[in-house]
Every structure is written in C-alpha cells, then in structure tokens.
Amino acid sequence: MSLLGGIRPPITVLSVLLLALAGFTAVTLGNVREGRLPAAVLTSQQHFAEDGAVALRASLDESVTDLDRAAALFSAGKPVPPDAVLDKIGSVYQKWRGTAVVEISSGRLLAARGENLPLTAIDRTRLTGEGGLAPRMVKLANGETRLLTLSLLSFKDQPQQLLVASSSLRFPGISLGNFRAIAVVGSDGTVLSNDGIPEPEMVLTDLQRADVKRDTKQLRSFAKTAAKRTKANPLTTKEPGSGGFPGVSGSLTGGEWGGERAAAGYARLAGPEPGVGTSATSLELTVVAMVNVAQNPARTSDAFAGLVLAGALLLVGALVVALLVATVQRPLITLFLESRRLTRGDLARPVSVPRGSEAARIGTALERLRGQLADQDAPQPPDPSGRRKRRTGARTLLALCGVLLLAWCVPLGLLVNRAGADVVVPQQLVNDQRERTDTLNDRIRRALNEGQADLQSVASLMGDDTTPQHMTTVLERTAREHLRYDSLYVLDAGGKVLAQAGGTPQAAGAKGPRKEPITLHEGKKPVVVATAQLPGDTGSAVVGELRIDFLNSLLKRPGLGEIRVVDSQHRVIASNNGYRAFEKLGDERLDALVEGSALKVGMAPRPGSVLYRSGGDHVIAAAAPFVGGGAAKPLDWTVVSWQSAKGLAIHEYSLQNRTVLAGLLGFAVGAACLGWLQIIVIAPLRELARRAEALADGGRRTVLYPRHHDEVGAVTRSLEIIRQQLQQQRKQAGGRVSAPAGRN
Structure with missing residues (x-):
C-alpha cells in the first residue's frame, strides 16, 4: 500500500492533528496572560528608541557628508583664507558647536569659530591612513562628550589643512513628551548624553531630587544592559523576514515605585540597509529611551473556557473519526478482502455487502459477479426493479464530517472571545x-x-x-x-x-x-x-x-x-x-x-x-x-x-487573535484531511462503483486500471482479474457449443 494513499493515513493524520489542536486550544486560550505592563507598551518603547537611533545616525552621517562636500568644493577652487572658509560654512550650517582649520604639518591653529576644540586629541600623523579621517568622540574637561568630524582642505601651492567641526551627541528634534528620558550610550555602557532628566541641583524640592537620582540610576542600569545586548549579531535577534529596523533593538523593564514601572527601549545605530555600515555606525553607539508607565492589574484568560473548547473539539473529532471509520474505512477493507477471495476462486460463500454508500454498490456488483463466475450457463441477471436503489453517497458522509468540524471552527472565528468596546488601550x-x-x-x-x-x-x-x-x-x-x-x-x-x-x-x-x-x-x-x-x-x-x-x-x-x-x-x-x-x-x-x-x-x-x-x-x-x-x-x-x-499586543486582542487562530487551524486541518480523503479515496471509489456495476451488467471490454496502490486500487485490480476470468469462461463456453456442430 502507498504511504500517502489508502484509507488509513488520512484518518490517522486527522485524528492526530485534532488531538494536537485540542491541546493547543487548551494551552493557548487558557493561558493568555498580560503583565502589568502590556507587551504593546514595551514594543512601543522599542520603536521609540529605533526612531532615536535612525534620527541620530542620519544627523551624524549628514554632518560628515556636509563637511566633506564643503571641503571638496573649497579645494576645487582658488585658495580661500581659513577665516573665510569658516565664515561661509557658519553662514550656511548652524549644526556645529565649533569649527577650526589646522595646518597639518605644523599643527598651527589657523582659524576657529565657536567653542574651543580639543585639537590635541587628534593624531595628525595618522590622518592619511585608513580610517584616519573617521569621526571620533572625545571627552571634555567638564565631562561632556563631543563628536569631532574631520575633512581635508587641499589648495594648490599651500600646505594641506585640516577642517574640524565638533557637535554634541544630542538628538535632533526628538519629541520626548512628559516624563521620558533618552540617552546615547557608548559601547561600554557609559551614558554619553541624555535628554529628559535634569541635573539634581536644578530641581526645587528634596522629593524631586530623589526622583531625579532614582531615574538617573535606573537609566544607567538600562544603559549597561542595553550595551551588552546590542553587541549581538542583528541576524540572531530578528525573526526571519521580520524587516523593520535593520539593527539590534529590544525592550527592558526596570524597578517599580508609586504604582509605576520603568520601561525602556534600546536600539543600536544601524545603516539604512542591513549590513551597510556608515560613519555613524562605526562609533558603536546605542540609544536608550526610558519612561515610567502606570501599571495595570495583571490579567489572564479563563483556563476553564480553554478546557471546554478543547473538550468540545475532542468530542467532535471523535464523532468525525468514528463516522469515517464506520462508513468508509471498514466497508472498503471488507470489499478488499471479498474481492481477493473471489479472484482466488472461493465462490461458495456469498459476498458480504456493506451498508450504504458506494461500498454497498460495489459489494452488490461483486455478489452478482460471483454468481456469474459460479454459474457459467446462467443468463445475465437483470436489475429486478429496473433501477438501482439510491443510497447515501460517500461525498455526503464527507460533507457531514466537514459540517461537524465547521460547527466547532466557525464560532471560534466569529463569536467566541470577541474584543468589544470595553477593550482597554493604554494611554501610553x-x-x-x-x-x-x-x-x-x-x-x-x-x-x-x-x-x-x-x-x-x-x-x-x-x-x-x-x-x-x-x-x-x-x-x-x-x-x-x-x-x-x-x-x-x-x-x-x-x-x-x-x-x-x-x-x-x-x-x-x-x-x-x-x-x-x-x-x-x-x-x-x-x-x-x-x-x-x-x-x-x-x-x-x-x-x-x-x-x-x-x-x-x-x-x-x-x-x-x-x-x-x-x-x-x-x-x-x-x-x-x-x-x-x-x-x-x-x-x-x-x-x-x-x-x-x-x-x-x-x-x-x-x-x-x-x-x-x-x-x-x-x-x-x-x-x-x-x-x-x-x-x-x-x-x-x-x-x-x-x-x-x-x-497591537493588547490582552483582549491577543485572546481574540489566538481564538481565531485556533478556529482557522481547525478549518485548515479539516479541509486538508477531508480533501485528502476526497481526492485519494472517495473520487476513485465513486468511479470504481460505476465500473463495477457496468461489469456486472455485462460490460467486458473496458479494462480496469487502478489510480493508486491502495485499497481502492486493490479492489480495481481484483475486478480486472474477474473481468478476464469472465471473458475466458465465455470463450470456453463458445468452444463447447461449436464443437458438436462440427462433428455432424
């Protein structure tokens, strides 16, 4: 028998899948929990940090491109005094806190605008090598971090000059709202800059100072954790085909106080496309966004409801499997055994005819064929009523099984656990x-x-x-x-x-x-x-x-x-x-x-x-x-x-989605297995019933070929053997009749 054909495999697979679906229903629908911080809120913080990372990366890369292009345009023309260079750049761009022009060979400062730059942090002997002009971070005496962007000015017949611009690691245009902080974190977990948390000495009361110190401590803790997690390969942190942010990102939860819990999102600076690095991504910076969110009471779904739905599926599945076994599988196996008996020449015992459907038609035809094989001289037995009795077909039984499964699937998709107008959408x-x-x-x-x-x-x-x-x-x-x-x-x-x-x-x-x-x-x-x-x-x-x-x-x-x-x-x-x-x-x-x-x-x-x-x-x-x-x-x-x-990952919608998923899985299981039965067993069985009746009515010329190597195919092969036996008997009977006429 074929592994994929026959009557047993689809019914067995249907039984196993329905049992697995019942377990899935009991576990998932009875165990939908929502923490005191909904998953949708944590995902939103992750997206917020990704927005900050995208904005910061674009701003830093834009600064590098603008400075390089300005230097290239100056170098392509006539020599320009250093002061004029800085004045023209300052009149166009207001993004840099300080600019300077330095003679590379001597290190002499030729011109400067804005704040004093830590030029001693630049190694002039390594500017021409690979990565020599890459942007770099330096720390000032007051503890603030500056990003230095470098570019070369090359004028004819003049010593080569270095154009330097400094900028702070602040976020351009990030809207923080109320009670949110966002920070730039180095590869070692150090907070390089932050917005949203004031300095403790700037607040008015002792309680406010305590809140500021607590938020600062929490932000530093998030920064350490985020720096460790963002060192992973982005391919290992994203689901295949998830798309979205091309770098490493995620969410964190922190301490609880006053009915609120700290939630944070983090994202490492990544290029505009996966695997594409830029000047900003080489700095290995991470963005952390933190906010205190009011907690909701923890909720979970009703485990009893999940068990009831799973039990109902087991009951429906048992009824469907029992119906298929009783009306399709057993009759077909009986036909297989009876047809094999007839081909071996055992014609003494009548054929056991199954009840109903195409199996009964085939069984009746086999009984008529048995009579024809046993009595060679008997005429073809006509249908006593002139028409065959209408029976309930296998397709009808298959449709009934589908209706039973739909009676469980449809309510889950349309009626059970529907999220209504009382859904709680967090204000955050x-x-x-x-x-x-x-x-x-x-x-x-x-x-x-x-x-x-x-x-x-x-x-x-x-x-x-x-x-x-x-x-x-x-x-x-x-x-x-x-x-x-x-x-x-x-x-x-x-x-x-x-x-x-x-x-x-x-x-x-x-x-x-x-x-x-x-x-x-x-x-x-x-x-x-x-x-x-x-x-x-x-x-x-x-x-x-x-x-x-x-x-x-x-x-x-x-x-x-x-x-x-x-x-x-x-x-x-x-x-x-x-x-x-x-x-x-x-x-x-x-x-x-x-x-x-x-x-x-x-x-x-x-x-x-x-x-x-x-x-x-x-x-x-x-x-x-x-x-x-x-x-x-x-x-x-x-x-x-x-x-x-x-x-969004909200409790009511998560429960509704899982319920709909269970209904769709039930529909898919039923459609796949019942469709498998229809194609492999029922359709060939109907065709076999028609050919068996035609053979019993005297049609001996049509050769019977099996479609599949299964029970239906075995019965077809047996009928073909019976057809050949009947033809041989007819030839032998014709020879006995003609022989005496020849002697006279």
Missing part, C-alpha cells in the same frame, strides 16, 4: 503615537531644511566662477553625494537654464527663480522645489527638485501604521503606502484632528493624538504640524498617522 500608546509622529514630522522638516542648506552651500561656493562648465561640475558632484534631488540646475533672472545635472527640470518656469526658499510645485505629481540665490545681485539661483520618493522613504517606520504628509488643504503629498497625489484624507475624524493640531495654542501649533472608538474597532491617530524654524516652515504641512489597536 496614545502618547507614544503622538510623540513618534511629532519626531517624524521634525525629521521631514529637517530633511527639507538640509536640502535647501545644501543649495545655499553650493551657491556660495560657486563664487564668481559662473561658467557653465564649472557650475555643471559642482551640480553633478552634489547630485552624486545627495540622492534626495531629482534634478539640479541654475536659473538666470529670465528663467533660462544655465547648467543642469540629474533629470529633466519639472518646475523651471519662464519667470525666473522663485523667491521662496522652499515651495511645492503642483503638476501631475508634487515636486518640492528648493531655491538658493547666487552671490551678488545677478538674479540667478541654484534650484533643486527633491524627489517625493525621498520623502516617502522617510515615512517607513514600523509601529505607526498609516502615515500621510498633507498640505494646508489636507491633500496628500507623501505617504508610507500607496496613494494618489493630492487626494484627500477621506476621513472626517482625521480632518478634524489635523485642524485641531493646527490651532494656535499659545504661540505655536502643537501635536495632538486621540483614540477613536467605533464599535469593536479602536483607532489610535496623531497629527503633528510643521513647527520650528527653517526654510520648510512656510509649507504649512502636517504629518498624520493612524493605526488600528487590533494589531
């Missing part, structure tokens, strides 16, 4: 949605500001050399270094393109350069246009068209759901998912949220968040308008995000 999740949306909003605004600042740097470094060849060279170099631009070009006062790099300009008009630093061009698709005037009073300007795909890529953040960037008319400009340019949000609740966040509260708009309750569906939504300075502020854009609470 609503707050985190708001703060993360505000952080993402600031990241987009800063990216636009950086794009316009790059153009200002390009315009200032072009200087008086406005030949098309020189301008094209500068534009092509900028396009290679910054992939955010779809097209770069220089327009004169009359709107003529003097130099171009990248794609074809989409927003170049005949009226000359735009006056606004950043504006939105409304064509077939939205085009963000950044403009920087060239030095002098020529009216020419450098124009850069930013790719919308660049903005869309900034919105790819896990744990925020659907994200849209909308303008003042609530039209969609960018999205993390498929969208149509300039389409409306299409939701009155989201429109109202955007309007509410744009209202003036004091002096500036504020981000807002809300939990929408609509029946059993709970949606967390947040909106954050553009605030802060920079060229992008006049755009008046708003970042909107929303997600269903059903996808």
Whole structure:
C-alpha cells in the first residue's frame, strides 16, 4: 500500500492533528496572560528608541557628508583664507558647536569659530591612513562628550589643512513628551548624553531630587544592559523576514515605585540597509529611551473556557473519526478482502455487502459477479426493479464530517472571545503615537531644511566662477553625494537654464527663480522645489527638485501604521503606502484632528493624538504640524498617522487573535484531511462503483486500471482479474457449443 494513499493515513493524520489542536486550544486560550505592563507598551518603547537611533545616525552621517562636500568644493577652487572658509560654512550650517582649520604639518591653529576644540586629541600623523579621517568622540574637561568630524582642505601651492567641526551627541528634534528620558550610550555602557532628566541641583524640592537620582540610576542600569545586548549579531535577534529596523533593538523593564514601572527601549545605530555600515555606525553607539508607565492589574484568560473548547473539539473529532471509520474505512477493507477471495476462486460463500454508500454498490456488483463466475450457463441477471436503489453517497458522509468540524471552527472565528468596546488601550500608546509622529514630522522638516542648506552651500561656493562648465561640475558632484534631488540646475533672472545635472527640470518656469526658499510645485505629481540665490545681485539661483520618493522613504517606520504628509488643504503629498497625489484624507475624524493640531495654542501649533472608538474597532491617530524654524516652515504641512489597536499586543486582542487562530487551524486541518480523503479515496471509489456495476451488467471490454496502490486500487485490480476470468469462461463456453456442430 502507498504511504500517502489508502484509507488509513488520512484518518490517522486527522485524528492526530485534532488531538494536537485540542491541546493547543487548551494551552493557548487558557493561558493568555498580560503583565502589568502590556507587551504593546514595551514594543512601543522599542520603536521609540529605533526612531532615536535612525534620527541620530542620519544627523551624524549628514554632518560628515556636509563637511566633506564643503571641503571638496573649497579645494576645487582658488585658495580661500581659513577665516573665510569658516565664515561661509557658519553662514550656511548652524549644526556645529565649533569649527577650526589646522595646518597639518605644523599643527598651527589657523582659524576657529565657536567653542574651543580639543585639537590635541587628534593624531595628525595618522590622518592619511585608513580610517584616519573617521569621526571620533572625545571627552571634555567638564565631562561632556563631543563628536569631532574631520575633512581635508587641499589648495594648490599651500600646505594641506585640516577642517574640524565638533557637535554634541544630542538628538535632533526628538519629541520626548512628559516624563521620558533618552540617552546615547557608548559601547561600554557609559551614558554619553541624555535628554529628559535634569541635573539634581536644578530641581526645587528634596522629593524631586530623589526622583531625579532614582531615574538617573535606573537609566544607567538600562544603559549597561542595553550595551551588552546590542553587541549581538542583528541576524540572531530578528525573526526571519521580520524587516523593520535593520539593527539590534529590544525592550527592558526596570524597578517599580508609586504604582509605576520603568520601561525602556534600546536600539543600536544601524545603516539604512542591513549590513551597510556608515560613519555613524562605526562609533558603536546605542540609544536608550526610558519612561515610567502606570501599571495595570495583571490579567489572564479563563483556563476553564480553554478546557471546554478543547473538550468540545475532542468530542467532535471523535464523532468525525468514528463516522469515517464506520462508513468508509471498514466497508472498503471488507470489499478488499471479498474481492481477493473471489479472484482466488472461493465462490461458495456469498459476498458480504456493506451498508450504504458506494461500498454497498460495489459489494452488490461483486455478489452478482460471483454468481456469474459460479454459474457459467446462467443468463445475465437483470436489475429486478429496473433501477438501482439510491443510497447515501460517500461525498455526503464527507460533507457531514466537514459540517461537524465547521460547527466547532466557525464560532471560534466569529463569536467566541470577541474584543468589544470595553477593550482597554493604554494611554501610553496614545502618547507614544503622538510623540513618534511629532519626531517624524521634525525629521521631514529637517530633511527639507538640509536640502535647501545644501543649495545655499553650493551657491556660495560657486563664487564668481559662473561658467557653465564649472557650475555643471559642482551640480553633478552634489547630485552624486545627495540622492534626495531629482534634478539640479541654475536659473538666470529670465528663467533660462544655465547648467543642469540629474533629470529633466519639472518646475523651471519662464519667470525666473522663485523667491521662496522652499515651495511645492503642483503638476501631475508634487515636486518640492528648493531655491538658493547666487552671490551678488545677478538674479540667478541654484534650484533643486527633491524627489517625493525621498520623502516617502522617510515615512517607513514600523509601529505607526498609516502615515500621510498633507498640505494646508489636507491633500496628500507623501505617504508610507500607496496613494494618489493630492487626494484627500477621506476621513472626517482625521480632518478634524489635523485642524485641531493646527490651532494656535499659545504661540505655536502643537501635536495632538486621540483614540477613536467605533464599535469593536479602536483607532489610535496623531497629527503633528510643521513647527520650528527653517526654510520648510512656510509649507504649512502636517504629518498624520493612524493605526488600528487590533494589531497591537493588547490582552483582549491577543485572546481574540489566538481564538481565531485556533478556529482557522481547525478549518485548515479539516479541509486538508477531508480533501485528502476526497481526492485519494472517495473520487476513485465513486468511479470504481460505476465500473463495477457496468461489469456486472455485462460490460467486458473496458479494462480496469487502478489510480493508486491502495485499497481502492486493490479492489480495481481484483475486478480486472474477474473481468478476464469472465471473458475466458465465455470463450470456453463458445468452444463447447461449436464443437458438436462440427462433428455432424
């Protein structure tokens, strides 16, 4: 018999799978626990730390790229005095706390701006080797940590110079909200900088000082643990195909006091793609975000309910298996034995005919064939009634088994453990949605500001050399270094393109350069246009068209759901998912949220968040308008995000999801095993019944071939032997009749 064919394997597999599913149901549905800090809150803290790591990595890499590009543009032109170099850089970028130009050969300080730099920490003899110009961290006398970024200035017939810029390890535009702290941690677990925890001497009361000291101690403990965990390989800490953050990240829980427990997320700085390192990732920094969360009473599901559902499945499974064994398996085995007996020539005993279904039809045909084999001269026995009795078929029995299994599966998927309007969504999740949306909003605004600042740097470094060849060279170099631009070009006062790099300009008009630093061009698709005037009073300007795909890529953040960037008319400009340019949000609740966040509260708009309750569906939504300075502020854009609470690790939804999973597994088990029976056994059995009746009615010409090497195939082979025996008997009977006629 075939291992996969026959009647026994599918019924046995069905029995084993139903038994395993009953155990799964009893264990999972009766053991769904939710800690006093829901898993959704811990996952949210992990995503918060990942946002901080992404923002910090992008900021540090952007600083390195900006300094390298500025040095390269200076070096490509005529020699510029060190003071002029620092003045031009300072007029374009305000990101560095201090800048300096040092003569490499002598170590002499040529120019400096901002705070004093620890230049003695730089080994000038190793600047030309591999990694000699990599950014490095140094600690000042006051205990603060600075990041030094280095680049070379090479002028013709002048000693080589070193351009140095220092910056603090602070997070650009991270929205912390209330009672949250975020820190940058070194590879040894040392806290290099933190935001959100004030110095103890800055607070007013002894109780507040005690809280600050406790939070500081807890943050340091988290930092030590996170530094150890982030040393693991990212491939070993992520589930296959999980995607999301490409580096190592996770969550931690800390001490408890006053009904609150400390929760933290951590994430190591990782490149934009898995396995791709950058200047920032070489620093081996980790971001830790900590917040104190109010605890909920620990809850668990009802173990008795899980046992009841498992018992019901065992009862249904036993009934289904018993029905299949009694109506399909045993009759088929009986037919197998009876057909083998007939082929051996044992015709004295009548065939044992099973009851009902195709097995009874085959048994009746075998009995008729037995009579034909035993009485050679008897005529073909006609059907006494002229029609065969209708019997309950095997397909009907199989359908009945499917209905029994569905009677257990369907209620689990549609009725049992359904999460209703009383689902408790932690307020911390609503707050985190708001703060993360505000952080993402600031990241987009800063990216636009950086794009316009790059153009200002390009315009200032072009200087008086406005030949098309020189301008094209500068534009092509900028396009290679910054992939955010779809097209770069220089327009004169009359709107003529003097130099171009990248794609074809989409927003170049005949009226000359735009006056606004950043504006939105409304064509077939939205085009963000950044403009920087060239030095002098020529009216020419450098124009850069930013790719919308660049903005869309900034919105790819896990744990925020659907994200849209909308303008003042609530039209969609960018999205993390498929969208149509300039389409409306299409939701009155989201429109109202955007309007509410744009209202003036004091002096500036504020981000807002809300939990929408609509029946059993709970949606967390947040909106954050553009605030802060920079060229992008006049755009008046708003970042909107929303997600269903059903996808979060909340107790009620976890129980509902596991219940639905149990129902789907039951449906899959039933469909697979019953479908297996239908294909391997029932369908060939029905065909065999038709051929057996045709053979018993006198059809001797059709050869019977078995489909599978199983019980049905064995009965088919026996019928083929009987057919051949009947043909042989007919030939022999014909020979006996013709022989006497020949003698006469």
